[in-house]
Amino acid sequence: MNPEMSFNKLGYAVTDPTVQVLRASAFMQNGPVKQVRSFEDLDRWARSQAYHDTIAYINHTSRAIQGHRMTRDPDFPVSVQMRRLCEIFDGLEHLLVEHSPKPEESNISVPAGQVRTRSYRIWMEHMFQHVFSKLDEAIKANCKHINELGQYLRRSFGNSSSLDIGPANELMFLFFLCGLFRCGILGAQDTVAAGLLLFNRYTHLVRRVIATYSLQITKDPMCSIDDYCFLPYLWGAAQLSLDSPFSPMQCDQAKVMESHKQDYMMLDMIDHLQKSRGGQLSQVAFQLWSLLSVPTWPQVYRGLERNYIDNVLFSFETLEQVIFCELMSFEAITMPRQLERAYLGPQYLDRRENEEDLEPGQGLWEPSLPVSRYISMEPESFLGFQEPKGQWRSDDSEEDERLWMMRQAADEGGASPAMFFPDRTATQNDSVTSFATNGP
Incomplete structure (x- = not known):
């Protein structure tokens, strides 16, 4: 230990910090930030921890959800924690009804487009408050990543x-x-529910938001999916890779659609496309x-997988x-490390048969986390004091955390103190890489 290192009154070292300490301190002070500012940053993205975790999560979920159906009585476990997270969307649905544009508000001086824009921005402001408050209620009190998770969630509903x-x-x-999953809020048993229940709630809410406020859809012109989302199609193909009652070429048949659209993401998305755009899928x-x-669902998945990597995950316009x-x-x-590919359909069954003699916990079908757990540094390790046990956070620390949340929101415009301080009065103004190691 450095003999010149100083200590605070509680005996914690507060000088000569390690790289890990500096990194943790920077995260605490700055919060989430944009990192892709030039095309050169796409290479850094391909080597980043976030990219590898994203690919691992997509692949693991794809493998886990195959053969499962989305029904009112799902054939997969739904934990209490998962139900609490779904309740966040119940509140957002209620806010959407409450802040829908009203026809009587538009007239010659205020066109309908301006009414929709104003209503959307009001909904976004209330959504910001709802997301952070409900996450705080839904997530266990000792989680130190609520604000980061809230930043990701609140940016999932468009740009005001x-x-x-x-x-x-x-x-x-x-x-x-x-x-x-990274911070331990959800466990291995929640993988299927996160993909087929929570993600489905998000997809349907965004669909309503777009229809209510007439939002424009942005996408890469090379993308094979002409829609605001891509993952429902990718995971929809994975879901059908085992025990599918129909082939890919039967998707647009009316009988198949009516019988199975409640159970499969792919059919739900295709049905919405046809109804909203008024025509056949072709x-x-x-x-x-x-x-x-193509004849099989695993083949459909591989085609969508390559397109998602090339035209979504490596689109500069998306990543910026x-x-x-x-x-x-x-x-x-x-x-x-080499990323494990998403084995689907017959490949999955073959590997499962070959692994029957493995020890418990090593087989392909054994429940496991879709991504690695992240171990967060404790605040006392870099702030120089020991956090009181059994206490979530003080009002001062809560206010400090909200400061960088407001700073992030201000970058997008339209932020006001009322978003994060609802109890106070304030004046409001209105193919670089391919699933690298995941290819066939």
Whole structure:
């Protein structure tokens, strides 16, 4: 130990910090920040911890959800914690009804478009408050990542400045899901429910937000999915890779659609596309229709997988809007490792048969976390004091954390103190890499 190192009154070293201490302190002070500012940063993204965790989470969820159905009585476990997280969306649905634009508010002097814009921005402000307060209620009190998770979640519903929504917002929700597992809020048993229940709630809410406020959809022109989201199609193909009652080419058949659209994400999305755009799938989404011409669902998945990596996860226009912090870190991984691919359909069954003799906990079918757990540094290790046990946070620390939340919101415009201090009165103004090691 450095003999010149100084100590505070409680005996904790407060000088000569390590790299880990400096990193943890920076996260505490700055909060989530944007990291992709030039095309050169795409190479850093490919080597980042966040990228590897994102790929691992997508692959693990794809493998876990195959053969499961989305029904009113799901055939997968739904924990109490998962139900609490779903309640966040109940509140957001209620806010959407409460702040829907009213026809009587529009007239010659105030066009309908301006009414929708104003209503959307009001909903966004209330959504900010709702997300942070409900996360605080839903998540166990000793979690130190509520603010980071809240930042990811609140950026999942579009942009109140540009009035659009796209893959960057969906990626933020994917960061939110991944972060829930990284910090231990959700466990291995929640993997299927997170993909088929919580993510489905998000998809349907965003669909309503777009329809209510007439938001524009942004996407890469090379993307094969002409929609605000991509993952429901990717995971929808994975879901159908085992025990599918129909082939990819039967998706647009009316009988198949009516019988199974409540159970499968892929059919739910296709049904919405056809109804909202008024035409057959071959007319309203030709590239998707072409992908569905292959004979098996694992083949559909591989085609969608490559397109998602090339035209979403490595789209500069998408990544420049994404924020990173402690759970989803932009720092390079310390030990590069080969990512396990998502084995689907017959490949999954073959590997399962070959692993029957493995020890418990080693088999492919054994429940495991979709991403690695993140061990957060305790505040006393870099703040120089010991945090009182059994206490969540003081009012002062809560206010400090809200300061950087407001600073982040101010970058987008439209932020006001009332978003984070609801009890106070304030004046409001209105193909670099391919699933690298995951290819077939």
